[in-house]
Amino acid sequence: MAAMTTLFEAPFVVFMGDVTDPVYGKTGLGLVQWRASDCLGQIRLPGCGVDTGVPELDIPMAQSLGARTLIVGSAAVGGRMPDHWVESLCHAARLGLDIVAGLHIPLSILPGLTAAATAGRARLIDVRVPPAGIPVGSGAKRSGRRVLMVGTDCASGKKYTALALARDLNAAGVAADFRATGQTGIMIAGAGMPIDAVVADFLTGAAEVLSPDNSPDHWDVIEGQGGVFHPGYLPVTIGLLVGSQPDAFVVCHDPLRRHVSGWPDYPLPSVTAVIERTVLLGSLTNPAIRCVGVALNTSRVPASERLALKARYAEETGLPCVDPILDGTGLIVDQLRREFGA
Amino acid sequence: MAAMTTLFEAPFVVFMGDVTDPVYGKTGLGLVQWRASDCLGQIRLPGCGVDTGVPELDIPMAQSLGARTLIVGSAAVGGRMPDHWVESLCHAARLGLDIVAGLHIPLSILPGLTAAATAGRARLIDVRVPPAGIPVGSGAKRSGRRVLMVGTDCASGKKYTALALARDLNAAGVAADFRATGQTGIMIAGAGMPIDAVVADFLTGAAEVLSPDNSPDHWDVIEGQGGVFHPGYLPVTIGLLVGSQPDAFVVCHDPLRRHVSGWPDYPLPSVTAVIERTVLLGSLTNPAIRCVGVALNTSRVPASERLALKARYAEETGLPCVDPILDGTGLIVDQLRREFGA
Numbered sequence: 114m115a116a117m118t119t120l121f122e123a124p125f126v127v128f129m130g131d132v133t134d135p136v137y138g139k140t141g142l143g144l145v146q147w148r149a150s151d152c153l154g155q156i157r158l159p160g161c162g163v164d165t166g167v168p169e170l171d172i173p174m175a176q177s178l179g180a181r182t183l184i185v186g187s188a189a190v191g192g193r194m195p196d197h198w199v200e201s202l203c204h205a206a207r208l209g210l211d212i213v214a215g216l217h218i219p220l221s222i223l224p225g226l227t228a229a230a231t232a233g234r235a236r237l238i239d240v241r242v243p244p245a246g247i248p249v250g251s252g253a254k255r256s257g258r259r260v261l262m263v264g265t266d267c268a269s270g271k272k273y274t275a276l277a278l279a280r281d282l283n284a285a286g287v288a289a290d291f292r293a294t295g296q297t298g299i300m301i302a303g304a305g306m307p308i309d310a311v312v313a314d315f316l317t318g319a320a321e322v323l324s325p326d327n328s329p330d331h332w333d334v335i336e337g338q339g340g341v342f343h344p345g346y347l348p349v350t351i352g353l354l355v356g357s358q359p360d361a362f363v364v365c366h367d368p369l370r371r372h373v374s375g376w377p378d379y380p381l382p383s384v385t386a387v388i389e390r391t392v393l394l395g396s397l398t399n400p401a402i403r404c405v406g407v408a409l410n411t412s413r414v415p416a417s418e419r420l421a422l423k424a425r426y427a428e429e430t431g432l433p434c435v436d437p438i439l440d441g442t443g444l445i446v447d448q449l450r451r452e453f454g455a
Numbered sequence: 456m457a458a459m460t461t462l463f464e465a466p467f468v469v470f471m472g473d474v475t476d477p478v479y480g481k482t483g484l485g486l487v488q489w490r491a492s493d494c495l496g497q498i499r500l501p502g503c504g505v506d507t508g509v510p511e512l513d514i515p516m517a518q519s520l521g522a523r524t525l526i527v528g529s530a531a532v533g534g535r536m537p538d539h540w541v542e543s544l545c546h547a548a549r550l551g552l553d554i555v556a557g558l559h560i561p562l563s564i565l566p567g568l569t570a571a572a573t574a575g576r577a578r579l580i581d582v583r584v585p586p587a588g589i590p591v592g593s594g595a596k597r598s599g600r601r602v603l604m605v606g607t608d609c610a611s612g613k614k615y616t617a618l619a620l621a622r623d624l625n626a627a628g629v630a631a632d633f634r635a636t637g638q639t640g641i642m643i644a645g646a647g648m649p650i651d652a653v654v655a656d657f658l659t660g661a662a663e664v665l666s667p668d669n670s671p672d673h674w675d676v677i678e679g680q681g682g683v684f685h686p687g688y689l690p691v692t693i694g695l696l697v698g699s700q701p702d703a704f705v706v707c708h709d710p711l712r713r714h715v716s717g718w719p720d721y722p723l724p725s726v727t728a729v730i731e732r733t734v735l736l737g738s739l740t741n742p743a744i745r746c747v748g749v750a751l752n753t754s755r756v757p758a759s760e761r762l763a764l765k766a767r768y769a770e771e772t773g774l775p776c777v778d779p780i781l782d783g784t785g786l787i788v789d790q791l792r793r794e795f796g797a
Contacts, residue, residue, distance in 0.1 A: 252686030252718055313658050314651040316690045344594030344740055347697060348658040352690030376594055379739075393735075397721075398686055 119303040121213045121238050123151035126175040127186040128205075130198045133162035134190075140215065140297040141165050141186020147276055147301045153178050155186075158197065163187070172201065176208045184300055185214035192217060196224075203229035211236040215296030215307075240299045241307045243319060250317025250356045252398050257327025258453060260405065261359035262337035263391050265381050266373050267346065270365040270437065271337040272298050274408040277437040278363065279334040281446050289332040292323050294353060298336045308338055309349050316349065320356025332449070335359065341390045342382040343373060351394055358398040360453065361405040362391055363445060364430075368409055368422055384426060405452060406445035407434040461645040463555045463580050465493035467524040468517040470547075472540045474529045475504035482557065482639040483507050483528020489618055489643045495520050497528075500539065505529070514543065518550045526642055527556035534559060538566075545571035553578040557638030557649075582641045583649045585661060592659025592698045594740050599669025600795060602747065603701035604679035605733050607723050608715050609688065612707040612779065613679040614640050616750040619779040620705070621676040623788050631674040634665050636695060640678045650680055651691050658691065662698025674791070677701065683732045684724040685715060693736055700740035702795065703747040704733055705787060706772075710751055710764055726768060747794060748787035749776040 125148075127141045135142065145152055145165040153175060154168035165186070175183070183205040189195060194216065202212050202220075206229040214220055220237040221227050230237050260278065262271035275291055275298075282289035291298070293305030306323040308316065324333040335357050339346030364384050373379040382390075388404045395402040407426045411419045419436065426434040433444035467490075469483045477484065487494055487507040495517060496510035507528070517525070525547045531537060536558065544554050544562075548571040556562050562579040563569050572579050602620065604613035617633055617640075624631035633640070635647025648665040650658070666675040677699050681688030696704075706726050715721040724732075730746045737744040749768045753761045761778065768776040775786035 250687040252721060309654075309656040311655050312651075313653050313655050313691045313694065314688065316655050317687050342739060344697060345592040345659050346656065347739070348690040348694030349655045351693055352655065355686060355689060379594060397684060397689070 120240060120299065121184070121211055121303060122181040124153045124180055125151060125182040125184050125213075126153050126170055126180045127155050127165060127167070127184050128201065129155055129157045129161050129163055129165065130187040130189070130195070131158040131160040132187045132190065133160070135163050137188045137190060138163035138165070138186060140188070140300060143272070143297045144184060144186055144300055153180050156183070156201065158201065172205045172208060172210075175205070176210065180210055182211045182213055185212070185216070194223060199223045199226060202226055206230040206235040206237070207233040209233040209235055211238060213238045213240060213300060215240045215300065217241070240296050241310050243307055243311045247311060247315040247322055248318040249315060250321055252317075255321070255324070255326045255358065256329060257324075257331045257333065259324050259333045259335060259357055259359040260361040260363065260449065261335045261354060261357050262365055262408075263350070263354070263362050263387060264337055264340050264365045265384060265387050266340050266343065266367065266370060267338075268374060269367045269370070270408055270410045274363055274365050274437040274442065275334045275336045276301065278442040278445060281442045282332055282334065282449070285446050287332060287446070288328065288330060289334055292333045292335045294323065294336045294338050308353050309346070313348065316352030317356035320353045324357055337365070340373070340382070341387060341394065342379070344376055344379050354391065354395050355398050359395060359402055360399060361403055361449060362395070363406045363408050364388060364391075364404060365408045366410070368411065369413055385429060388430065403452065404430065404432055405448045406432050406442075408437045408442070408445075409434060411436040411439065462582060462641065463526070463553055463645060464523040466495045466522055467493060467526050467555075468495050468512055468522045469497050469507060469509070469526050469528040470543065471497055471499045471503050471505055471507065472529040472531070472537070473500040473502040474532065475502070477505050479530045479532060480505035480507070480528060482530070482642060485614070485639045486526060486528055486642055495522050498525070498543070500543065514547045514550060514552075517547070518552065522552055524553045524555055527554070527558070536565060541565045541568060544568055548572040548577040548579070549575040551575040551577055553580060555580045555582060555642065557582045557642065559583070582638050583652050585649055585653045589653060589657040589664055590660040591657060592663055594659075597663070597666070597668045597700065598671060599666075599673045599675065601666050601675045601677060601699055601701040602703040602705065602791065603677045603696060603699050604707055604750075605692070605696070605704050605729060606679055606682050606707040607726060607729050608682050608685065608709065608712060609680075610716060611709045611712070612750055612752045616705055616707050616779045616784065617676045617678045618643065620784040620787060623784045624674055624676065624791070627788050629674060629788070630670065630672060631676055634675045634677040636665065636678045636680050650695050651688070655690065658694030659698035662695045666699055679707070682715070682724070683729060683736065684721070686718055686721050696733065696737050697740050701737060701744055702741060703745055703791060704737070705748045705750050706730060706733075706746060707750045708752070710753065711755055727771060730772065745794065746772065746774060747790045748774050748784070750779045750784070750787075751776060753778045753781065
């Protein structure tokens, strides 16, 4: 495979601050779930109500256990990082741990952190900053195969579906890599492209850089962003779609949602509408694009209703429908094999 | 109207450097054509082969005539501004003229220019830098009317069509403003949104900021960018389309072009295909969106063939077809009145 440079070194510890709502700890929870073997433990400040389930450490313990990196796994409520979090990061940096975060601001402007990093020879790594030199999209055909997650909305399971699908392809003996497009995905993969932070002119080019030429049977499993009918974010979604030139896509859907999350005047599009629109738009750079499955988030659906619900979507689309967390994505792996050969 | 803040003060002089190819002097030529009454003259360095036709000045003359601003109207070949151009800008800034440019780099990093501007109390104004605080697009309905230029490609006459249409609407007694989305348009209007320089997440929001609420009969005539089938730039086009929520659009087309300029593997889409796709995508935020005309660039078509060519597009689309430069846009103004009332 054409490996992307890894942004940071393992093993790492995940810093959870003192958040109390799991929503604000999503990144840390995802990291621990998908990179358990590289995670030495968690650092939680007094009052923290989110537990990722890994060993409890403090910063000196993390250092003595050989941690190379501290990853900020919580989002600060209100967007501004509290002073006592910054103190912890400074402490870790002075001890030589690289600091990784996906803030809206660069780590370097947090008070004292640059000096601490210099003193400890630590790196400050912002995963939300796109790399330099992204070209304009060329639209040229690339070798290798690509499957993109698209959603009926934001936060509909695209990252988890992509991670599960890459894992299940690998388990089935198919060469595949997860390609991250958002901050949590980038932290999990250690590489990727923060697609929503790219300047508009270079969106398609950024998607091209994310999934470069590869061997013919290799699959890039690309995390999606936004939604093709999303009134705010659709340009990001469409740029990623056209630049990725996917052979295949999976529609990720929360069956209980009724409107676009945060946009109550915009009803949630149907899975069928998203399939049709994705084929229409994706055909520009890959006329053979097709849907290979539906990934439902059924976590809030009563267990007794899940099977019927998946059957309904499978019938509507003529495609496999799974809950990637509960079922895995084996049926989608099978569909990819049927459609594209082993 | 809800006026946007003017970025720079008139009167101005246009700085042409020493370019020899009119392609590199497009901005200056456009400025002189569309803002003649605010332009005191041109400053050309020895060897300059592009003449905008306005009086020849040097920097001290410009100052003594009352120029408030010097606008860089030429693009540097190869992208790097030559030292002797920078010297001229420093000279003007020391004399107190504000400097306006749409470079890919900020004016402030040109050697000596910040010091010269400080000494002369001059401002350095980069029109390619988006304003701070652009929100994510809300998709909420705004008051007032909007007509967007869309193209079958980049550089197909969108800016000139929009400028001509705003002028012709005003001449017909209809309240209308040109809304600029690119650097030359922004220099002509003195305001606007450099839409292709906006970070992807905020594209639709940037388009919303560009054409805010207005009185019910007022038209914003919005310069378009890129093309809905453009393999590189379509996310910019689609973000602008969805954020603008236009009531109407005009398709701008170069009838002699066969493929997307610079993308030889991508055939130019037909006007009809662009109409259909624009309606499909634009319906998300304005279900009543419709095409009101076709603007052809017939400058390279033999004069004897122009009438038949326009008739052919008019018949194909059932809409008025004009060359906005040669014919004006009166037929499109009429169509807007028929469709939307006086």
